Every structure is written in structure tokens, then in C-alpha cells.
Amino acid sequence: MVICCAAANCSNRQGKGEKRAVSFHRFPLKDSKRLIQWLKAVQRENWTPTKYSFLCSEHFTKDSFSKRLEDQHRLLKPTAVPSIFHLAEKKKSPRGHVRGRRKEAGPPPGDVREPREEAGCEAPECSALPVDEEPFVEEEVGEMEVSVPQSEQGAERPSPLEGSSRRPPDNSLAPEPSVPRMSERPALGGRSETDTPAEAGNSDKSGFSVDDFTPPGSGACKFIGSLHSYSFSSRHSRERPSLPREHLDRKRLKRDVEPSCSRSSGAPGTCLAGSTPSSSLTATPQKPSQSSSAPPPDVTPKPATEAVLGQKGDTDANPMSINEVIMSASGACKLIDSLHSYCFSSRPSKSQVCCLREQVEKKNGELKLLRQRVSRSDNQVKKLREKLEEVKRFTFPYLNGLLAPDCETPKMNPVIEPLSWMLGTWLSDPPGDGIYPTLEPFHYLEEVHITHVGQPMLNFSFNAFHPDTKKPMHRECGFIRLKPDSNKVAFVSAQNTGIVEVEEGEVNGQELCIASHSIARISFAAEPRVEQIMRTFRLNAEGRLEQTVSMATTTQPMTQHLHITYKKVTP
Numbered sequence: 001m002v003i004c005c006a007a008a009n010c011s012n013r014q015g016k017g018e019k020r021a022v023s024f025h026r027f028p029l030k031d032s033k034r035l036i037q038w039l040k041a042v043q044r045e046n047w048t049p050t051k052y053s054f055l056c057s058e059h060f061t062k063d064s065f066s067k068r069l070e071d072q073h074r075l076l077k078p079t080a081v082p083s084i085f086h087l088a089e090k091k092k093s094p095r096g097h098v099r100g101r102r103k104e105a106g107p108p109p110g111d112v113r114e115p116r117e118e119a120g121c122e123a124p125e126c127s128a129l130p131v132d133e134e135p136f137v138e139e140e141v142g143e144m145e146v147s148v149p150q151s152e153q154g155a156e157r158p159s160p161l162e163g164s165s166r167r168p169p170d171n172s173l174a175p176e177p178s179v180p181r182m183s184e185r186p187a188l189g190g191r192s193e194t195d196t197p198a199e200a201g202n203s204d205k206s207g208f209s210v211d212d213f214t215p216p217g218s219g220a221c222k223f224i225g226s227l228h229s230y231s232f233s234s235r236h237s238r239e240r241p242s243l244p245r246e247h248l249d250r251k252r253l254k255r256d257v258e259p260s261c262s263r264s265s266g267a268p269g270t271c272l273a274g275s276t277p278s279s280s281l282t283a284t285p286q287k288p289s290q291s292s293s294a295p296p297p298d299v300t301p302k303p304a305t306e307a308v309l310g311q312k313g314d315t316d317a318n319p320m321s322i323n324e325v326i327m328s329a330s331g332a333c334k335l336i337d338s339l340h341s342y343c344f345s346s347r348p349s350k351s352q353v354c355c356l357r358e359q360v361e362k363k364n365g366e367l368k369l370l371r372q373r374v375s376r377s378d379n380q381v382k383k384l385r386e387k388l389e390e391v392k393r394f395t396f397p398y399l400n401g402l403l404a405p406d407c408e409t410p411k412m413n414p415v416i417e418p419l420s421w422m423l424g425t426w427l428s429d430p431p432g433d434g435i436y437p438t439l440e441p442f443h444y445l446e447e448v449h450i451t452h453v454g455q456p457m458l459n460f461s462f463n464a465f466h467p468d469t470k471k472p473m474h475r476e477c478g479f480i481r482l483k484p485d486s487n488k489v490a491f492v493s494a495q496n497t498g499i500v501e502v503e504e505g506e507v508n509g510q511e512l513c514i515a516s517h518s519i520a521r522i523s524f525a526a527e528p529r530v531e532q533i534m535r536t537f538r539l540n541a542e543g544r545l546e547q548t549v550s551m552a553t554t555t556q557p558m559t560q561h562l563h564i565t566y567k568k569v570t571p
């Protein structure tokens with residue numbers, strides 16, 4: 001790491017051949033009031049300091065410094081404001097360097113990430129210093145600044161006021177005996193002396209490890225961690241708009257991971273760049289004795305840049321404005337931290353969603369089973385209905401008419417009105433009685449349908465069943481007509497025994513008396529032949545329909561054959 005002075009026309013940098021020590025001091029990023037004072041004094045346009053920006057001690061008056069009691073080490077006073085600048089002219093530095101005016105739109109000089117070719121840090125070793133030029137970086141314990149004394153190989157030891165140490169010519173990073181505080185610091189940088197940039201691959205090249213922001217196994221946190229990286233990289237890009245991103249990344253990769261001891265091959269423990277995390281901008285002074293009595297230093301690897309330049313809590317600055325610099329110092333990380341908080345707080349919801357999804361899938365499975373059960377039940381119900389219909393047909397065949405679907409009854413023809421009392425469905429009640437001289441008495445069930453369809457006639461059907469077996473017996477059907485404007489009735493019937501007959505008579509009130517007018521029979525009808533038939537229908541006082549049938553055969557005179565009473569079951 002090379003630290004350069006951010007002042008225009010100042011080429012002071014750490015590690016450059018200097019005859020005298022110059023210390024470097026961070027910009028007071030956390031003290032907005034004083035930061036503005038610094039920026040006004042620096043007078044650099046379109047530039048914003050970052051935590052990697054420094055001013056060298058040449059821009060401060062002598063009274064800006066104080067001495068630490070313990071070792072007379074020079075400290076920048078917390079109220080110091082730079083005031084010594086050479087802004088207008090080019091001049092040759094006392095050390096022979098030409099101070100070129102910095103490019104205003106270029107990346108910040110003095111920034112440790114500044115490319116080597118940029119003004120103010122043009123030394124080729126800026127990004128990869130030879131080991132023997134590896135800068136001695138001392139973490140200044142005074143408030144605000146990191147004092148980075150530079151020493152030249154073989155140069156005289158600088159005064160305590162200007163710096164603190166130099167490295168031995170043999171490239172040993174052994175501490176200066178007069179600066180025990182440094183010698184007591186082991187190589188606590190983000191990497192050990194044997195680390196190589198490749199070995200530090202887990203660390204972001206900006207000096208921040210992805211793991212710094214990413215809890216293991218957390219995809220969301222990795223994303224948020226990338227926001228951190230973007231926060232730094234995007235600013236970096238804005239500061240170098242003319243450079244391709246790959247170029248920038250390559251440079252940053254190379255430069256940012258190299259703390260002052262990164263390439264050191266010196267003896268272990270000689271790396272003085274490894275500052276502790278306490279090297280924040282508000283670090284309090286340390287006594288030399290504290291080091292000797294302090295517990296063993298934390299050897300946990302730290303991100304390289306953090307180890308060298310300060311805590312990662314010191315956010316980089318946004319180059320857009322001073323206010324944004326201040327805001328970004330605290331706001332950006334707060335925002336990202338809040339994303340972390342949201343990330344963690346939202347996880348229970350995600351698990352709840354997963355839980356609910358499992359429940360929904362489970363319910364869907366149950367619903368599928370229920371549908372299968374309902375389907376099976378529907379089939380069972382269908383089969384049961386079919387069985388019931390079959391049972392009804394066999395048990396109460398005369399009820400078929402009752403189960404017939406309803407249909408709108410047409411308006412009755414007035415001609416048949418005298419016979420309207422016969423309309424309806426009738427069931428035998430009690431069973432009918434059959435008698436005849438040649439027969440054993442018997443009983444039977446009968447279902448009668450007497451209807452009309454709007455025509456001037458009645459339609460009838462008589463269906464007899466065996467009372468025990470329910471098997472069909474005698475059946476006949478036909479029509480009953482009325483002669484208009486009279487009570488004369490014609491009864492036309494066709495019987496299953498092979499007889500077709502016409503009976504005529506009169507209707508009187510609720511009684512119909514008819515007698516055979518003509519009887520026809522099939523050639524193979526059973527004997528004895530029916531010679532004459534007489535019937536009487538009446539509606540009795542109880543509202544029941546009664547029928548009486550008498551007949552005369554070739555062997556028997558007119559004798560009653562049937563009597564039955566029906567109970568009306570439908571209109």
C-alpha cells in the first residue's frame with residue numbers, strides 16, 4: 001500500500017525517497033464541520049475524500065501538532081485544519097520531484113487506491129513496492145489521523161515531530177528501538193507475511209472480505225454483501241470514469257489487497273502495518289507500556305485494507321457532494337445493515353410460507369381422497385337406487401304409476417265431465433274377490449288408471465296382480481266415450497285373454513252401468529267362451545270406486561265373476 005498526499009501539487013507519498021519524514025493524516029470524515037474546513041483548504045473540485053485519503057504534514061502549521069508524552073511522537077491536534085498549500089504554480093519539490101497539478105476529474109490523489117499513473121502518486125512502486133521500500137505504516141494513535149512516517153533507506157532518522165521510524169537497509173521490518181509501540185505489534189494485518197494476494201483470495205480486493213458481510217449459507221446476505229462491494233466499487237468507478245471496469249478491478253485487486261507488509265519477506269513479526277482494529281479515526285492514545293502488559297494481540301486475520309487503514313465501519317465516501325460523503329459514512333452501512341435485519345426478520349415468514357405450502361399440499365391430498373370417496377359413494381347410491389327400483393317393481397308393481405313423473409294435466413274436455421268422478425289412479429283396497437261357479441274363489445290386487453288427455457274420452461287400464469306372488473294376471477285397457485249431450489256411454493276394451501269387447505250403457509250420477517254390445521275373441525282363446533259381460537262402476541259414499549263384473553259363458557249363465565273396491569291414490 002502506498003499512501004499519497006491528496007493535496008494538489010503535492011507529490012509526497014509514503015515510501016518515496018525522502019530525506020525527511022512526513023506524516024500522513026486522514027481526512028476527518030466523521031467530523032463534518034471540520035471535514036468541510038479541510039475540503040475548503042484543499043480546494044479540489046469534483047473530488048471527495050475517502051477513508052483512504054490523506055494529507056501530509058506539510059500542509060499543517062507546526063502548531064497543528066502536539067507531542068505525545070511517552071515518546072514525543074507527533075500527533076495532529078483534533079482541531080487542526082490544513083492551511084499550507086501551493087495551488088497555483090508548479091514547483092519542484094524539495095526532494096526534486098516535479099509537482100504536477102492533479103487532474104481534477106481524476107481519481108483522488110492521496111488515496112491508497114489511486115493508480116500509479118495518476119498525478120501525486122506516479123511512482124511505479126506505488127502499487128507494488130519492492131520489499132525494501134515497503135512503507136513503514138504506523139497507526140497513529142492520536143485522534144483522527146494515521147500518521148504514516150516515511151523513511152528513506154539510509155536516511156537519517158526523522159525527528160519525532162515528523163515521523164517515527166525507518167526500516168533497516170536489510171529490508172527487515174524490525175521496529176525502531178525508539179518506537180517500542182511499533183515493535184510490539186505483530187503482523188496483524190489482514191494477512192501474514194507469507195500471504196500472497198492469491199492466498200488472500202477470500203478477501204474482496206477492496207480490502208473487505210465477502211465474509212465480512214455474508215453469514216455462511218445465507219444467499220440473501222451474500223446479495224447484501226454484494227451491495228457493500230458495489231458501494232465501494234461503484235464509487236471507485238465514478239472516480240475513474242475513463243478506465244474500463246476490468247482495468248479498475250485489476251488495479252484494485254492488486255493494490256487494495258496489499259497492505260504495507262503484504263509482500264514482505266522479512267522476519268515474522270516485523271510487519272508493522274498490522275494495526276489493530278482500534279486504529280479508528282477516534283482511537284485513543286496508547287501508552288508504550290500497554291503493549292507489553294496487554295494481552296496477546298488478536299491474530300485473527302483482518303481484511304487487508306481494514307487492517308492497514310482503519311475499521312471497515314469507516315465507510316468510503318461518495319464523490320457527489322460533501323453531504324453525501326457524510327451521509328455515506330454512516331447512512332450507507334446503516335441502510336445495508338437494515339437490509340441484513342430485514343433479511344433475517346423475513347426468514348420466519350419464508351418458513352411460514354413453506355409451512356403453509358406444505359399444509360395446502362396436504363389438504364389438497366386429503367381433498368383428492370375425499371373426492372374419490374364421494375365418487376365411490378355416488379356409484380353406490382346409483383346402484384342402490386337401481387336396486388330399489390327393481391324391488392319396487394317386484395313388490396308393488398301397481399305403484400309404478402305413482403312413481404311416474406308428473407306432467408301437466410291438460411284441460412278436461414267438457415264432454416267427459418259426467419264421468420270425471422272416475423278420473424284418477426286407484427288401487428285395490430281391500431284386494432278384489434274373484435268368484436265363478438266353475439272356479440275356486442280367489443283374491444287379486446288391481447291398479448287402475450283412468451285419465452284423459454283433453455280429448456272427449458277417458459283412457460283406462462286395469463292391471464291385476466296375484467296378491468301373493470304379485471305376478472301380473474288379467475290386464476285390459478281401452479277408452480270410455482260419452483255421446484255428446486247425453487249420458488250414453490261406450491266402453492271399448494282389449495283384454496290380454498284375447499277378448500276385444502264393446503260395452504255400452506249410461507252414466508247416472510256417479511254410477512256407470514254398461515253391458516256388452518259386441519265381443520270378439522281370438523281364434524285360440526281359452527274356453528269357455530264368454531257370451532255376455534255386464535259391469536257397474538260407482539263411486540260409493542266413502543269416495544271409493546267400486547267395480548262389479550258379471551259374465552255369461554257357454555257353460556254358465558250370467559253370474560258375478562268379480563267385485564273390487566278401489567281407493568283413490570291420485571287425483
Ligand code: HEM
Nearest residue numbers: 434438439442444464473474527528529530533549551553
Ligand atoms: C271382464 C273381464 C273378465 C272376463 C270376461 C273374464 C272371463 C273369464 C272366463 C270366461 C273364465 C273361464 C271360466 C271357466 O273356466 O269356466 C275366467 C276364469 C278366470 N278368471 Fe276371468 N275374466 C275377466 C276378468 C278377470 C279378472 C280381472 C281376474 C283377476 C285376476 C280374473 C281371474 C280369473 C281366474 C283366476 C280364472 C280361473 C282360471 C283361468 O281360467 O284362468 N278374471 N275368466
